[in-house]
Amino acid sequence: MSVDKLKQIVLGVTTVSLFLMSGTALADYMNVLNLTEGVTPTSKMVYDLHMLILYIVTVIGILVFSVMCWSIYHHRKSKGAVAEQFHHSTAAEITWTVIPILILVLMAIPATKALVFMEQTGDAEMTIKVTGIQWKWKYDYLDEGISFVSTLSQDSNDARQVGSGIDPNTIENYLLDVDNRVVLPIKTKIRILTTAADVIHDWWVPALGWKRDAIPGFINDNWTYIEEPGIYRGNCAELCGRDHGFMPIVVEAVSKDEYAVWVEEQKSMQLAAAAGADKEWTKEELLAKGAEVYTTNCAVCHMAEGQGMEGLFPALDSSAIVNGPASEMIMQVLNGKNMMPAWKDLLNDTDIGAVVTFARNSWGNTVKDVVQPSDVKAMR
């Protein structure tokens, strides 16, 4: 039997069973049945290997289950079967030891080839570093000096709160959308380093064909070569705390020219942001900016109204630190404490100055003073 014929049969069986379940929206289900083929040489290799093994175990399964069913049907007492009393056959036992070994060896050969291919991380044309942080991803383009943080998009984040009343079906790419996408060039061998700042995360974009743990204190190297432009979505795949389910990944693969344009844009944006630290800001400007920064970065733990979460995350409302000297609060934001990350690597001076000002002027907090970005810059 040819592999194509077999494919048809497997597909047919699956279709029929799906039909039993629901006559409608068959196409939708078909997208949620199997591994993606992906858009890299690795992912295609992995997909082929996956299908090969799936076919092998399906054939073995059909054979073994058929024999069992035949026996259950024919060798039953109600059909007058009389039990034979044999309990040993060296020939049979050798057969069903040797044949599985041969099948396993056949499977191990392509698997070994694929694994060796996947581990060739050398000769990369560019390198990015991915850092997992509870619960966001930071990306550093090591060759271009670009870095930014990527978090769950605001509309998904609003909808995913317990009892939000927002129907997830109305949100585009619910839980699979971010504020800042990772932009990568196609047809380029890209080395992707994964690490983490707090606990173990795992960076996974199915279309690239692999996932790899991001481990605090260690750097794992991986590579990819994206063949087609497009938007590829993924998730954190290693349980990393309360909001593990809410730190998606969005890769936008573009042509090399578009990538060059994007790089220039990012560089000028980062320059502009750095310049912001030297200017004098009004209180209104800082409060508006701070509210934005707070919602994106801080509300996930300290909650929308600064009330925190009993036993897990301290409240900012009426907190001794928020209402204490500004310098101590800035130091804690910059360097982090316990589960709180060191924000100096994640936010610029303007953002930190704004959010500190915002917290000190919000809820029941009484200090109501202004912290300038230049104050933060001075303390770095």
Place this chain on the structure above:
Amino acid sequence: MSEAVLHDDHHDHKPTGIGRWLFSTNHKDIGTMYLVFALIMFFVGGAMSMVIRAELFQPGMQYVDPQFYNSMVTVHALVMIFGALMPAGVGLANWMIPMMIGAPDMALPRMNNMSFWILPFAFTLLLSTFFMQGGAPAGGWTMYPPLVLQLGDGLPYLVFAVHFLGVSSIMGAINIIATVFNMRAPGMTFMRLPLFVWAWIITAFLLIAAMPVLAGGVTMLLTDKFFGTAFFDAAGGGDPVMFQHIFWFFGHPEVYILVLPAFGVISQIIPTFARKPLFGYTSMVYATASIAFLSFFVWAHHMFTVGMPLTGELFFMYATMSIAVPTGVKIFNWMATMWKGSMTFETPMLFAIGVLFMFSLGGFSGLMMGITPVDFQYHDTYFIVAHFHYVIVPGIIFGLMGGIYFWLPKWTGNMYDEKLGKLHFWSSTISVNILFFPMHFIGLAGMPRRIPDYSVQFADWNAIISLGGFAFGLSQLILVWVVIKCVRGGEKATDQVWEGAHGLEWTLPSPPPFHTFTTPPEVTDATAHS
């Protein structure tokens, strides 16, 4: 021997009141306590999985905070593994091993009492964390640092609960080894032991080898958190991945600690209802032993994505694939036992055949995940959730339930209600497949595990899975009803109970007197199991 039994019957005075249970040194009473405890924990852990499936029924967060959801995922696993599966296996061992080998009781009866009574205390420690600052453990049952170290006041309770469970298991294992090695009846040689006893000897050695490793690992978590060590903290020269190596060096043998007793039960049931001796007894013993041995060399297949060197990944891939061989031998031997038998399909046999089919499904997906490059996609998705639940639920739990139906008439002296038993089997089988089979699809399509909410393309399958889950949960109430009904009365069981049953336990009256085989029986080839 019948004279000895009658003599026992005559003086069959059991202790009365609560003292009978608190101070029990009787293997049958302790076995009963283990089984009842396991059943209670099965429902406690099951209730947690109902919370999980309710939250996942629809996209969006409906009922619980994500942190509490993570606690449900974590404690569900701990309760099911350490509270339901392991004690159920030990309960069957306590009841059956002395009766199968012709011993009057376990070799170390007081230790037997202690290893049971540690369990309620350990689970009180574990479950009390729900009421503590910071909540119950929420970092997964695998307790990976640094995440687990973010747990609040519950961490030492988690660690000490694991210590207690380990002590209990090790004492139980020592007891089983001491009993089988020293208290076999005359003529009961090792190669005449029923396969269930063999499965348990091997399991007991696995327990003694694996549990101290886990205890060491969690102790290092404790000192990292409270005494300033840095075993798993890279900033202090440690390595978070080292914990994973330690954990899975325990964790993979643990899989076989759970599964081998269930395999042992299957090996008793199938020959009985096929009315034919077990095929390939010797190769069964060797296959079981080699599975156990190999289980110490495959641990890193649980952590292919941590970034091991190529040679490490290749070694663990080949080692993992090789386990398929002895496992296949066992499946083929069971099939050959059924072949040309004269089969009837009472409830225990239905459960055993269910295991053959559905454990094999779990085996196939296990083989797929053993292929390292493909596992980079499968890892930490619902595909693995489907895999290990197929192994554990219609594999191990069905095996243990088959054992309960198989021996219930012997224990109580009454036949259980066959109609209800079959209803339990069929409703469980149908619902368990609705529950776990679609998980393969959503896993392959990209749904990560341990998430409280998901993107909407997974919504339809998750609704179906949840319905299967609720149906499976409800089906288990039938089991409770069958057991209660059987204990209270019913058609009287004969000594042999099943037409095709052979072995020492079936020569005793049903129910057996409080003390059995006070005079050891003589075992010959004719009266031996196989």
